[in-house]
Amino acid sequence: MDKAQTLEQLSAAKKAHIKWVNRAKALVGGLPVEKDAIPVDSTDCQFGQWFYGEGQKLNAIPGMDRLSTIETLHFTLHDTYLKIFKLYFGEMNRSFFSKLFNMKPKISDSDKELAKEYFQQLEGVSKQLLDEIGRLERRLNAMSAESFEEK
Template structure:
């Protein structure tokens, strides 16, 4: 898996990181969909917002990204990303709450059987997560457009 680079230097590298973030969250949503459909998922998505690839990049190079995208735009994207992980954690907790250390989950994709009531809860959380995914993907697309609109010299002067 390709990881985001912290302290991205060029316009091309930032665009690549944004594209990777987009692909990464599509992939993570596919994993969640498989889980909700009753399939085992190896290496579930990290629960914490700063542990996923996108979060490592977003928070690891925050001051630079804020200057390039604008503070308000950055904060909006950060809130959407945080909400995504909050909703995801609700689903994760229902399926994996008995596996505290996560080792069995990572190796075998083990998960709990859910009651009917829990399955209904998961569906509600899944719908919210789907909407958050759409919002996050829209924000990433807008980020890419913003970066594309910037002149190359701006990236040399942003450090």
């Protein structure tokens, strides 16, 4: 495990998370967003792919208690987005013709307001997640390259 490479991967994963949140914001803001552009499952987004791939190597470093907090926040983030996803893409809102012609469902004004509330929750969780990632980055930066590579 190389310190510089790990920090670079973590930075890229963090940027991918920010893009993910911005796509959710665009959706809630009324911009056209494809159903698959914002992965619902926490292991399908780019951050999740890093976290459950290369990021798991960090577990070999003693004192990496931030990882469990990051995981919990990441799950909460995706659970919150699932509520938004169901409002915009849920099968229950679609007519026979919209399904037949693969048209997007109409979303009511009350559902739009509810989606905005869910997005506010999502933003709060995202901020907490980014704070935890920042703490992890500072912790990794404080380690010497040699001690990091010995792990």
